[in-house]
Amino acid sequence: MANDGFSIGEPEDDAPADGAPPKRNRRDKLALLLSDVDLWRSPDGVAHASVPMGRHREHIRVLSGSFRNFLLMAFHAAHGAGLSGTALGDTTNLANARGLSSGDVKLPWRRFAQHDGAIWIDLGGGDPEGERRAVRITGEGWRIIAPADVAPCFLRAPDALPLPCPEPDGAKPADLAQFVNADEDGLALIWAWLVCAARPFAEGGSYPIALLHGEQGSGKSGASRALQSLIDPSTLTGRALPREERDLFISAANRHLLAFDNLSGLGDAFADCFCRIATGGGFSARALHTDGDESIFTAVRPLIFNGIPSTILARPDLADRALSIELRPLTQRREEAAMRAEFQRLWPGLLGLLCDGLAAALRNVAGMKIADPPRMMDACIWAEAAAPGLGIEPGVIATAWRANRHQADRAALEVDDVAQALVALLNEQREKEGRDEWRGGPSELFTRLVSLVPERVSRSPIWPKNAAGLGTKLRRIAPGMRAVHRVEIIAGKGGADGSRWWHVRRV
Numbered sequence: 378m379a380n381d382g383f384s385i386g387e388p389e390d391d392a393p394a395d396g397a398p399p400k401r402n403r404r405d406k407l408a409l410l411l412s413d414v415d416l417w418r419s420p421d422g423v424a425h426a427s428v429p430m431g432r433h434r435e436h437i438r439v440l441s442g443s444f445r446n447f448l449l450m451a452f453h454a455a456h457g458a459g460l461s462g463t464a465l466g467d468t469t470n471l472a473n474a475r476g477l478s479s480g481d482v483k484l485p486w487r488r489f490a491q492h493d494g495a496i497w498i499d500l501g502g503g504d505p506e507g508e509r510r511a512v513r514i515t516g517e518g519w520r521i522i523a524p525a526d527v528a529p530c531f532l533r534a535p536d537a538l539p540l541p542c543p544e545p546d547g548a549k550p551a552d553l554a555q556f557v558n559a560d561e562d563g564l565a566l567i568w569a570w571l572v573c574a575a576r577p578f579a580e581g582g583s584y585p586i587a588l589l590h591g592e593q594g595s596g597k598s599g600a601s602r603a604l605q606s607l608i609d610p611s612t613l614t615g616r617a618l619p620r621e622e623r624d625l626f627i628s629a630a631n632r633h634l635l636a637f638d639n640l641s642g643l644g645d646a647f648a649d650c651f652c653r654i655a656t657g658g659g660f661s662a663r664a665l666h667t668d669g670d671e672s673i674f675t676a677v678r679p680l681i682f683n684g685i686p687s688t689i690l691a692r693p694d695l696a697d698r699a700l701s702i703e704l705r706p707l708t709q710r711r712e713e714a715a716m717r718a719e720f721q722r723l724w725p726g727l728l729g730l731l732c733d734g735l736a737a738a739l740r741n742v743a744g745m746k747i748a749d750p751p752r753m754m755d756a757c758i759w760a761e762a763a764a765p766g767l768g769i770e771p772g773v774i775a776t777a778w779r780a781n782r783h784q785a786d787r788a789a790l791e792v793d794d795v796a797q798a799l800v801a802l803l804n805e806q807r808e809k810e811g812r813d814e815w816r817g818g819p820s821e822l823f824t825r826l827v828s829l830v831p832e833r834v835s836r837s838p839i840w841p842k843n844a845a846g847l848g849t850k851l852r853r854i855a856p857g858m859r860a861v862h863r864v865e866i867i868a869g870k871g872g873a874d875g876s877r878w879w880h881v882r883r884v
Contacts, residue, residue: 407468410451416472417481417530424476425485425530433509433524436485436532439473443535483530488537488609488633489577490529496577496735497522499531500540508539512732516740519543519732534632538610540728547726550768556603556720557589558596562777563702567604568767569760569774570700572734574608574634574679576759582677583656585756586695589683591704597683598638600704603720604681607727609634618643622650629654629676640684648692654678655698692789694853697752700778701785730767737766747775751782752856786857794834795841795850798826800862803883805829814882819844822879851879859884 415427415434424439428447437443448468452460460468484490490497498512500521509524511531521542550568557567570587587604589597602614615638619625625647629635635654643651657677741762751757760774790796802825806815815822823844827835834840841847851866858864867880 406452406456407464408471410448410455410468411472411475414472415481416476417479417483418476419485420482422477423485424473424479425483425532426472426476427530430509431524433527435509436530438532439469439476444472445469484579485532486529486577487532487534487631489575490531491577491579492529494739496575496739497527497529497531498540498575498732499527499529499533500542501531501533501537510542512543514732514735514739516736518736534611536611536613537632538612540610541725543729543732544725545729545733548723548730550730552723553603553727555723556596556716557600558591558704558707559702560705562773562780563704565769565773565777566700566702566781568734568769569757569763569778570679570681571604571607571731572738572760572763572767573756574681575731575735576738578657578677581657583698583753583756584677584679585753586651586655586679586699587681588699588701589681589704590701592706595704595706597704599716601636601638601681601683605634605636606720606724607731608679614638618647622646625650626654626676629678632678634679634681636681638683640682643692643695645692648695651680652694652698655680692853696785696789697856699785700781701788702781733766734763735766738763741765747772749779750775751779783860786861790854790857790861793854794830794837794839795826795847796854796858796862798829799858799864799866799881801829802826803864803881814880816878816880818876818878819848822881823847848879 413429416424416439417427418424425436426439426444426447427434427436428444428451429435435447437447445465448465449460452458486497486499488499490499494515496514498514499509500511501509509527511522511524511527511529512519513522550564553567554564557564559567567587570585573585574587576582576584589600591597598615605611605614609632611632611634614636616636618637618640619628625635654676655678738759742759745758745762747758747761757775757778760778761771764771764774802815803813807813815825817825823841826847830840841850848868851868855866858866863884865880865882865884867882868877869880870877
């Protein structure tokens with residue numbers, strides 16, 4: 378018996394009897410599997426398929442386990458037989474070729490989408506047969522859309538869980554304090570982070586990072602789970618850092634929100650990766666089983682951490698993107714089951730309040746201006762534009778945001794040995810020479826700062842190893858030094874020999 382790729386158990390097609398319609402051969406059956414599949418490609422050249430699932434279509438990558446499972450189930454439903462690896466591979470390759478050559482280019486989205494001037498929220502989870510309704514939000518308000526009428530192409534991670542249908546007037550901003558034990562300013566910043574995290578970007582854009590911290594027993598992990606459930610609920614909660622940066626970007630490409638629990642240490646490589654994810658960036662690596670091809674992963678995603686704040690704040694580039702929110706110790710503990718039940722009760726109302734905030738942001742952002750905008754200005758303006766829909770007084774979010782950034786800068790510099798050494802240098806200059814400035818070459822500054830710190834500090838792994846490393850460090854802490862200590866750090870080059878110099882002064 379010839380075997381052209383189908384399972385052993387599938388019978389050969391018999392020759393048709395005289396006058397009977399010809400039977401399809403096996404390869405025709407393979408091609409027929411794709412007859413009701415819409416094949417398209419994303420702008421970055423990845424083939425996708427929109428496959429029929431009941432009364433709606435499911436959107437999946439062609440080169441994925443989900444698409445192979447669809448082919449297996451579809452063939453079995455039609456013919457009562459399975460597919461061998463060869464037949465499955467041939468069909469997948471054919472679909473991939475059709476998708477890549479398609480002139481139909483669409484944007485794939487995760488949980489939140491931007492389409493026709495509206496924000497869409499995918500309410501569905503990971504089960505292909507489950508709920509697939511969506512929320513469409515405009516400046517005029519929001520409404521629930523039936524699965525067959527959802528316009529954006531939502532992809533879903535296997536760990537995704539459904540969101541409840543939002544309810545209008547079902548919750549107040551203060552209700553979130555039952556799950557996030559922050560003060561009034563902290564709660565305003567939490568809502569600011571939520572409406573920013575729910576803002577999708579077709580291109581460009583950036584997200585503030587939520588950093589939850591506090592002493593043991595302040596409910597950091599539970600607060601993280603509650604916030605994750607409002608944005609992108611998942612079976613994967615409280616994750617640890619992956620082992621490699623590649624794994625981090627793969628995870629970011631497959632879901633809208635990344636949440637990390639008990640973050641106690643963060644290397645420079647991962648700190649840089651988080652900066653790129655928060656403000657839009659990518660990662661490239663050699664493709665598997667090739668010598669010259671690259672695998673490229675790009676993503677801009679909201680992030681939420683809980684853990685030790687110095688882990689984040691000691692790295693100025695990352696601290697610039699963070700909202701540092703301290704949680705207060707819990708004065709009264711509740712059973713986990715009771716808290717879950719209360720969150721389930723309030724969840725639809727809290728999601729409805731978030732939708733109200735997004736509608737207000739769409740309505741108000743074009744004319745919104747704030748005085749003395751902080752870093753991450755666009756995100757702050759978006760959150761302030763959402764405030765009326767959230768029931769938060771105008772100016773509260775912007776004021777809390779500016780204060781938070783100043784406190785974070787001060788906290789970061791308090792644990793930064795180079796920053797403390799610069800302050801000591803200027804203090805010494807004032808005592809010895811009566812002036813608040815120092816100027817000299819890079820090597821001279823490096824030697825001078827080393828002399829001002831204990832040997833255990835200058836020999837520590839985080840202290841710059843040479844003048845070049847010091848220069849990199851000075852550029853990173855310059856914005857914080859200017860904002861907190863009113864110290865300017867200026868680099869220059871001049872003189873007949875073109876030598877470089879540093880100028881440090883109080884202004």
